[in-house]
Each structure stands twice: as structure tokens, then as C-alpha cells.
Amino acid sequence: MRSLGLGLPLASLLTGVALLFTAPAAHAADTPLRDLAAAQGKVVGTAVTGSKLTGTYGDITGAQFSSLTPGNAMKWESVEPTRGTFNWTEADQIVAFAQAHHQQVRGHTLVWHSQNPSWLTNGSWTSAQLGSLLQNHISTEVGRYKGKITAWDVVNEPFNEDGSYRSSIWYNGLGSGYIASALTWAHAADPDAKLYINDYNVEGVNAKSDALYNLVKSLKAQGVPIDGVGLQAHLILGQVPSTLQQNIQRFADLGVDVAITELDVRVQLPADATELAQQKSDFKSVVAACAAVTRCVNVTVWGFTDADSWVPSTFPGYGAATPYDENYQPKPAYYGIAEALGGSGSGGGTTPPPSGACTAAYGVSSQWDTGFTGQVTISCSGVSLASWKVNWTFGAGQRITQAWNATCTQSGTAVSCANASYNGAVPDGGSVTFGFNGSFSGSNPVPTVTLG
Missing domain, CATH: 2.60.40.290 (Immunoglobulin-like)
Known part of the structure; x- marks a missing residue:
């Protein structure tokens, strides 16, 4: 869903390094998150920026995560900024990195109301023309990465908060049938890729998640290829929905996989120790809810470091939303993820955060x-x-x-x-x-x- 931070307002940025007085310096789990997740039959991922996949950022990305989501590189405005002229450089870079590090790739995203090229949004198209453009885009992009992408967020954010369909170039021009068409075209381009509908504020049971549930149920009844739902999970500190696991389970009971696709927990800045402890609990709760449901297959954080987060530029005064700080040091949230995946401080493969x-x-x-x-x-x-x-x-x-x-x-x-x-x-x-x-x-x- 969200753009990874590529230059955040200084007024929103914080950085800090802890000097520990009673314990050794914090370090990431001796057993990487990806290995803890694999032991639970799960995949743990992060959204990434291709140009940053070097140095410490690249080292952590490769060591800790078993799935990568391009933050922006596969969105329509990135891959076809001018009609008929394609730029696959960053997307190819991310795919190559993932292959070199034995990671899955989650393609993001084929059909969205946002981050479309101006030639598309400013054009005057008939319904037939718009449908042809969309089919060509999906066929071209999915076809290019056939066999290299495990799952695609095919349709992103189709609903309003009340469960009605979002007004967009796609809904307005093609009606609600654009969703089934997009899934069908994506399946034709790569029959082995898992196809998802992805949205936010659908983590708990509410009007919006009810609409998503009913859509998936209808698509399956029609024989439309739909393999999973993505719950973005852009959360506010202390506000993990109490019905999260119940909601995951009801989608799984429809016969589809579930993924937590864009997890972060934003904190009012500056974050203090109490807030970071609550954030740890929130991350742990989300990951534990996924771990408890067999068909919840993937938890992806939307950027693993606060230096790469979209939150401060979008929600002024908030930030510190990811498991690592700006200096690539694991925060309590990191250990919350590890603990939810079976890690512990005593023989479980993780070193807990220092107590003082x-x-x-x-x-x-x-x-x-x-x-x-x-x-x-x-x-x-x-x-x-x-x-x-x-x-x-x-x-x-x-x-x-x-x-x-x-x-x-x-x-x-x-x-x-x-x-x-x-x-x-x-x-x-x-x-x-x-x-x-x-x-x-x-x-x-x-x-x-x-x-x-």
C-alpha cells in the first residue's frame, strides 16, 4: 500500500542510540526471524527499497527475512511512467537479491487507485480501452516475473470504510467486475502465483472486512482465481483489534490463505520506554494471531527500520513504527516478533532486549x-x-x-x-x-x- 520513506520531513525525524549501563549491547536474535518463522511453517517478510540493498540494510534484509515486497518498484507509475516505455531496473534488482538470498517475492501491486502514471489517470478512455490497458499491464508485469513471484497483491484497497466500493479509475470505468477480471488476467499470466486482494483497516471484524469477506466468498463461488487476502495492519500503538485472530480464521475457513502484508505500529514521538514496551506487545499479538491460524502464511513488516518508514511523512508527530531503529538496532518490537515465533531468552535462540x-x-x-x-x-x-x-x-x-x-x-x-x-x-x-x-x-x- 504505502510508499516507503524516501526523504522524510526533518520535523518528523528522530534518531537515538542507547548506551546500556547494566547489560550488553542489544543485538538481533541468534536465530534469525526467517528461521524462527520457518519452524512455525510461516514466512516473515519486509518491504524494501532496491537502491538500499547494500551494506547493513542489505545484510539485515538478507539474514532476517524470507520474503521481500517491493515498496514502490512494481507499482504502475514506477514500471511504466510513460506509455509503452518500461523501467524494470529496481524491480529486477529486488528480485535478483531475493533469489540470491533464497527469499520469496511478494509482488505489489497491480491494480490500485494510487501511484498510477499521469498518462493513465489524465487520459480519456472508453470502458473497452481502460479494460484493455489494465489487461495489458497485468499481462506484461506478471508475465515478466512468471515463476519468480510467489504471490501478487493483485487488487489493492478496493473498499471504503463502510464497505462500499472505492471510487477509482477502475471502479468508475469498469464497475466492480474489474476485480474478477484482474485476478483472471493475472492467473493467465502466471498460473502458479498466489493471487491476493489487499486492504487496510480490515484486520478486525468490521463493515470493511465484512465487505472483503463477502467479495472473496462470491469470487470463489464464481470460480474466479483468488488465493488469499492481505490484511495490511498499519496500526496505532495499543490498538490491535481484539477480533484479529477471529477475522484471520474466518477468511481461512473460506479456503484462502491470509497474509499480514504491511505491518507497522506507529507511536507518538518521541517514543519512550513505556510506548516501546507496548509496541513490542502489539507486534507480538499480531504475529501470534497469524501463527495460531494454519492458513495465515506470511507476516510482512512495512520496512524494518525507522529510517525507511512512510509514517513520519504521512502522520506528522508519529513514527518509530518498525522493529529496528534508524541505526539498524533491534527495538523491543523485534523481540516481540521473535517471541511470537517461538523464540525466547532462555534457549530459544534470541537475546532479549536489555532490561536497563x-x-x-x-x-x-x-x-x-x-x-x-x-x-x-x-x-x-x-x-x-x-x-x-x-x-x-x-x-x-x-x-x-x-x-x-x-x-x-x-x-x-x-x-x-x-x-x-x-x-x-x-x-x-x-x-x-x-x-x-x-x-x-x-x-x-x-x-x-x-x-x-
């Missing part, structure tokens, strides 16, 4: 032509501090011009800020924030902060 840590999180609250206001929050959970100092290196020539609630010095690009006389103590479960004004020219990237 203090973190420093950097944020930009406002920005103008040549200046900005920033803040750093020091938070502790399980331990406390009597004094603190944070350090970072500016990457684009930024300069601090004024600071409050801290004493800050800058030498070249290196910045060091220490507590004032009145705010050095940070209690267990508490936090301290200081702020500053700065100047910049050109760009203002967020630095990595260390606490010492």
Missing part, C-alpha cells in the same frame, strides 16, 4: 531558510543517571548558535552538550530535554547521537 538503558533522541521541531530549532531528550528505563553528556557530529556544516537547559560546545563538526547544574539527574522511567537553535546551509541531516 538510557537513550538520547535528537529531533528537529522547526526549520526555516537558514536556521532550525532542535531538541535532545535523554530517557532512562531500568536505570538512572546522576549526570549526562551527549555527543554528535553534524554532517552538513550546521552550527549551534544558542542552547538552553544544557551547556553545549562545538569544535568543527563535533558537538558536545552536558547537563546544567539543575537537571543532571534522570530517574528510572524519567526523561530530561534540552533545546538549541542552529544555523545551516543547503541541507540539515539528522545526526547520530551518543550518550556518555
